Amino acid sequence: MDNNKRPFSQDTSRAPISQRGQEVETIGRGASKAKIKITIDDIEIKVPAGITILEAAKSVNIKIPTLCQHDDLCLAGVCRMCVVEVEGQRTLQAACSYPISEPVNVKTYSPRVRRARHNIIQLLLKNHYGECYSCSRNNNCELQSLAKEYGVSTYKFGHIDNPRYEKDTSSYSVERDMDKCVLCRRCVRTCIDLQEVGVLEAADRGSGTKIVTYMDKPLEDVICINCGQCINRCPTGALKAKDPSQAVWEAIDDPSKHVVMQTAPSPRAAIGEEFGLPPGTSVTKKLNTAIKRMGFDRAFDTNFTADLTIMEEGTELLLRLKKALVDKDKNVALPLFTSCSPGWVKYIEYFYPEKLNHLSTAKSPQQMFGAVVKTWYAKTNNIDPKNIVSVSLMPCSAKKFECERPEMNASGFRDVDHALTTRELAGMIKECGIDLPNLPESNFDDPLGTGTGAALIFGATGGVMEAAIRTAYEIVSGSEVPFDKLRITPVRGMDGVRTAEIPIKKAVDAWKFLEGATLKVMIGHGTANAKKIMDMLCQGELEGYHFIEIMACPGGCLGGGGQPIPTSPEIREARAKAIYAEEEGLPYRKSHENPFIKKIYKDFLVEGPCGRTSHKLLHTSYTARGKWIGKEKGNRKKA
Amino acid sequence: MKIGREGPVIFSEIEPYAGLKNALNLGKTKVRDTVRDSNLKGRGGAGFPTGLKWNFVAVSPAEKKYVVCNADEGEPGTFKDRVLLTEYPGLFLEGMIIGAFSIGAKQGFLYLRGEYKSFLGILEKKLEEMRKDGVLGTDIMGKKGFSFDIEIRMGSGAYVCGEETALIESIEGNRGEPRNRPPFPANTGYNGYPTVVNNVETFAVVTHILVKGAEWFKSIGTEKSAGSKLLSISGDCKKPGVYEIPFGTSIKEILKMADAKDTKAVQVGGASGVCIAKSRFDRKIAYEDLSTGGSFIIFNQSRNIIDAAKNFLQFFEEESCGQCTPCREGIPVLLEGVEMLKAGECTQVYLKELLSLSETMQLASKCGLGQSAPNMFISVIDNFKKEYTLSKVNKKEKKFNG
Numbered sequence A: 001m002d003n004n005k006r007p008f009s010q011d012t013s014r015a016p017i018s019q020r021g022q023e024v025e026t027i028g029r030g031a032s033k034a035k036i037k038i039t040i041d042d043i044e045i046k047v048p049a050g051i052t053i054l055e056a057a058k059s060v061n062i063k064i065p066t067l068c069q070h071d072d073l074c075l076a077g078v079c080r081m082c083v084v085e086v087e088g089q090r091t092l093q094a095a096c097s098y099p100i101s102e103p104v105n106v107k108t109y110s111p112r113v114r115r116a117r118h119n120i121i122q123l124l125l126k127n128h129y130g131e132c133y134s135c136s137r138n139n140n141c142e143l144q145s146l147a148k149e150y151g152v153s154t155y156k157f158g159h160i161d162n163p164r165y166e167k168d169t170s171s172y173s174v175e176r177d178m179d180k181c182v183l184c185r186r187c188v189r190t191c192i193d194l195q196e197v198g199v200l201e202a203a204d205r206g207s208g209t210k211i212v213t214y215m216d217k218p219l220e221d222v223i224c225i226n227c228g229q230c231i232n233r234c235p236t237g238a239l240k241a242k243d244p245s246q247a248v249w250e251a252i253d254d255p256s257k258h259v260v261m262q263t264a265p266s267p268r269a270a271i272g273e274e275f276g277l278p279p280g281t282s283v284t285k286k287l288n289t290a291i292k293r294m295g296f297d298r299a300f301d302t303n304f305t306a307d308l309t310i311m312e313e314g315t316e317l318l319l320r321l322k323k324a325l326v327d328k329d330k331n332v333a334l335p336l337f338t339s340c341s342p343g344w345v346k347y348i349e350y351f352y353p354e355k356l357n358h359l360s361t362a363k364s365p366q367q368m369f370g371a372v373v374k375t376w377y378a379k380t381n382n383i384d385p386k387n388i389v390s391v392s393l394m395p396c397s398a399k400k401f402e403c404e405r406p407e408m409n410a411s412g413f414r415d416v417d418h419a420l421t422t423r424e425l426a427g428m429i430k431e432c433g434i435d436l437p438n439l440p441e442s443n444f445d446d447p448l449g450t451g452t453g454a455a456l457i458f459g460a461t462g463g464v465m466e467a468a469i470r471t472a473y474e475i476v477s478g479s480e481v482p483f484d485k486l487r488i489t490p491v492r493g494m495d496g497v498r499t500a501e502i503p504i505k506k507a508v509d510a511w512k513f514l515e516g517a518t519l520k521v522m523i524g525h526g527t528a529n530a531k532k533i534m535d536m537l538c539q540g541e542l543e544g545y546h547f548i549e550i551m552a553c554p555g556g557c558l559g560g561g562g563q564p565i566p567t568s569p570e571i572r573e574a575r576a577k578a579i580y581a582e583e584e585g586l587p588y589r590k591s592h593e594n595p596f597i598k599k600i601y602k603d604f605l606v607e608g609p610c611g612r613t614s615h616k617l618l619h620t621s622y623t624a625r626g627k628w629i630g631k632e633k634g635n636r637k638k639a
Numbered sequence B: 001m002k003i004g005r006e007g008p009v010i011f012s013e014i015e016p017y018a019g020l021k022n023a024l025n026l027g028k029t030k031v032r033d034t035v036r037d038s039n040l041k042g043r044g045g046a047g048f049p050t051g052l053k054w055n056f057v058a059v060s061p062a063e064k065k066y067v068v069c070n071a072d073e074g075e076p077g078t079f080k081d082r083v084l085l086t087e088y089p090g091l092f093l094e095g096m097i098i099g100a101f102s103i104g105a106k107q108g109f110l111y112l113r114g115e116y117k118s119f120l121g122i123l124e125k126k127l128e129e130m131r132k133d134g135v136l137g138t139d140i141m142g143k144k145g146f147s148f149d150i151e152i153r154m155g156s157g158a159y160v161c162g163e164e165t166a167l168i169e170s171i172e173g174n175r176g177e178p179r180n181r182p183p184f185p186a187n188t189g190y191n192g193y194p195t196v197v198n199n200v201e202t203f204a205v206v207t208h209i210l211v212k213g214a215e216w217f218k219s220i221g222t223e224k225s226a227g228s229k230l231l232s233i234s235g236d237c238k239k240p241g242v243y244e245i246p247f248g249t250s251i252k253e254i255l256k257m258a259d260a261k262d263t264k265a266v267q268v269g270g271a272s273g274v275c276i277a278k279s280r281f282d283r284k285i286a287y288e289d290l291s292t293g294g295s296f297i298i299f300n301q302s303r304n305i306i307d308a309a310k311n312f313l314q315f316f317e318e319e320s321c322g323q324c325t326p327c328r329e330g331i332p333v334l335l336e337g338v339e340m341l342k343a344g345e346c347t348q349v350y351l352k353e354l355l356s357l358s359e360t361m362q363l364a365s366k367c368g369l370g371q372s373a374p375n376m377f378i379s380v381i382d383n384f385k386k387e388y389t390l391s392k393v394n395k396k397e398k399k400f401n402g
């Protein structure tokens, strides 16, 4: 199998060895490179040894129904939807987890298989308490689709009358309704293997089995980092993000409110999927039209504050380097870690609280935006900030939690009032009857509507790094980064951990001490990879590294917990491609060249990046939470 | 537990370590050949040819290999391993050493049922004694380079942990849940290394085979089932206990040995086995007829078979690990079905659905537990038609489909 087509979790350490890859070491090891002749539904094909029956069937366009299998996750083989006949085997075999190591003859739709599929769906529906019409996953639910595909017309084995579980709505980001859970354990595998957080686990046995948090505590009180990756992989409506759209409607409907929308970079490359467009279709300008038609007063661009983040974080990095290298200050924490991913921020607060000094104090673009809109924008436009309702469109469920952090009231008000996910905004657009794919295009509004290409690529893993290098390199050396078309390819891609080295041959006078130095950077995405990097840091293995980008979600924000469902490596790659393509068409591609960035530093943040006003509005502090579980040190907003 | 009958294999006399000595003289390959030629099949229930299993592991180029003895004995009505564990510990431990020698393992585990904690003392003592005797440790019996030791791991009381892959998960310190198979433990077992898992009795038999030879072993039993089987006989009889019977012995003969009168049915193979009605008492214990891990439960005429089925299903409902859909969700449906049958509320139509569900559970469940959970239900429906009456009105059907 192609190495980078392996499940993302292959890179991680928690999955049992036998389940880590969908690959088996055959008895005569090394044989796995061989091709094996197999027959599926009378079609003869040759497949590489070690791939599963499911993958083999896919290659000849035979669809085998699945529920617990997910391309991002290690295999589980628990739902048994995918069972098929394998000649010579007494029982049916799970196609998703049957590795081909010798010639096999497979039938994917024998009478026994069909009966099994019908019965299994019936068993799942029996305990499924929930109404599709009121469910967040109506029309995009794998259980519902299976029921439809298999023509379920009655509940053969009966149906539950009452809910069995209390809904858990304690978290600011993720809501759990276990009455809709089919126990596929994708969330468990996501949280443990992909994210290495591990707050979800299967507990109890038999028909009492359920997915629980540590000691069955509310999600709010355990070490959930709010990343929402579990939501993206749940086949049903058992997991959903906390939806603030009702409150947003109320604000829009209130004439005394000035409702502004900021759009993060990655939703624009994904929201089309909610309207049937293929993954990787960017709809930025149509989205602006939709936002205005819905009744928002302004359509702004988070990219503006992403550029601002680069200015602040880049300056912070250079200042730290100066302190360390020139002032020989031993207490400077290097490497510096990015801080724009709130899931990652919470991860380090929980798991590596003693390393918080490595985290950039710069706020995320969302929160910088919130702080600027209720100060600079309010002042220059003569709007009372208390009447501004600041809404964000985010690919992320952790952004909801971020808005709630007590530190995020720098403007004197709550900086961002509501964070909508891509899915939630799509729902609101549909509710208005707006046909997004066929809208005319329109631009963002000024003054917070101009962002550079460097900001746009924040949406992909490695993007913040690339943007930062473009600016920092130029500040230090006085010339543009030496990469064709500004494409800093070493930091791009989907490998879990990537490193790059950028030599600085020449430096301007102010940064002479960096002449001849080599900037060493590292990028990680998915908190399982963050863990690897943090463990290296703790082992002292990151000596010599300067700057490290970490995004909590696989693929970066474009794979965020608020993005359209489903997700897969292919979908994320398509979104990334769209973002990089759109970037190259933008008039400005370096954060420091953004004319409105220049303006804000001239008119408002007059002490410059990392200056006094910046510090007040655009920088923050963190809470060393530790893995202690409970309310006091937990996530609840302090009174 | 009383030994009801001392049979021709397990309970025949042999010198301690004679099997191991022979094995070391024969060499690894010849040991495996002997086990293969003896036609020994696993005594834990599944009946997989032991020689074949050992060979898979032996030929693997992996740098580490393991031997695991499955002493989880959780099947209701089984207590034959207990006798070996307490009264003949040297016998199966020697078998483990022979296995380790022939496949190239340096480390073995004895996975002991949680409820057998009280045997820990006996077993630890025996292991210590064997270390002193030089049959555990380094350069065993003077054989340069052959080192092996055995560690005891306690089970936690879950029946499913007797399933070999769940057992391995449990030894690795995880929740005891069966893995996907393939890959089998012989390929990807403990910590990902090839691992032989065998039942206590299987290892005990190996020792005898190495002393007396494959031909001797094959002369006992039937053509397809060589040797003898330990049965744990319980229920309505005068002489319950552990019996060693040659394969091919009929139920009728066994009932006679145990002095059972007025027998209505026999449950062969425990909760996961099948229930045999009186008319079929000529059936024989053998892999080709009635295969069993050792449980043999006798019901006399006063017993209600439907209740027995219900009991077993309740057992399974509690013991299912809850991983896979057919087992987790199917067992409660069958349990409800049994209750409907008992109350005379099940219709022909619904019964058909339940049998279809049973088929699905047998075919699509992830491990042997779910695959065998409906066996008793099917036996009752097929063989004990007199025990239930069907109804014309299905309450359920009315509610959901009407």
Ligand SMILES: Cc1cc2nc3c(=O)[nH]c(=O)nc-3n(C[C@H](O)[C@H](O)[C@H](O)COP(=O)(O)O)c2cc1C
Binding pocket: B041, B042, B043, B044, B045, B046, B047, B048, B070, B071, B072, B073, B074, B075, B159, B160, B161, B162, B163, B164, B165, B197, B198, B199, B200, B202, B367, B368, B369
């Ligand atoms: C639910 C379940 C429980 C089992 N319990 C036991 C057990 O207690 N002891 C045992 O030896 N085998 C048990 N087995 C069978 C083992 O999985 C495995 O086949 C056996 O240990 C292999 O040894 P053998 O080849 O010597 O029989 C169980 C299987 C299942 C599916």
Ligand code: SF4
Binding pocket: A128, A129, A130, A131, A132, A133, A135, A136, A137, A138, A139, A141, A142, A143, A144, A180, A236, A237, A238
């Ligand atoms: S989870 Fe799926 S099947 Fe269940 S109510 Fe929601 S949409 Fe319907």
Ligand code: SF4
Binding pocket: A174, A190, A191, A195, A197, A198, A199, A200, A223, A224, A225, A226, A227, A228, A229, A230, A231
């Ligand atoms: S939101 Fe993230 S951390 Fe929280 S349970 Fe889901 S996957 Fe785990």
Ligand code: SF4
Binding pocket: A180, A181, A182, A183, A184, A185, A186, A187, A188, A211, A230, A233, A234, A235, A236, A238, A239
């Ligand atoms: S919550 Fe969703 S992902 Fe998790 S086990 Fe249930 S259905 Fe599967």
Ligand code: SF4
Binding pocket: B160, B177, B178, B319, B320, B321, B322, B323, B324, B325, B327, B328, B365, B366, B367, B368, B369, B370, B371
């Ligand atoms: S069949 Fe039952 S015991 Fe076996 S894996 Fe499935 S749920 Fe667990």
Ligand code: FES
Binding pocket: A065, A066, A067, A068, A069, A076, A077, A078, A079, A080, A081, A082, A083, A094, A095, A096, A097
């Ligand atoms: S998809 Fe194969 S068992 Fe669930």
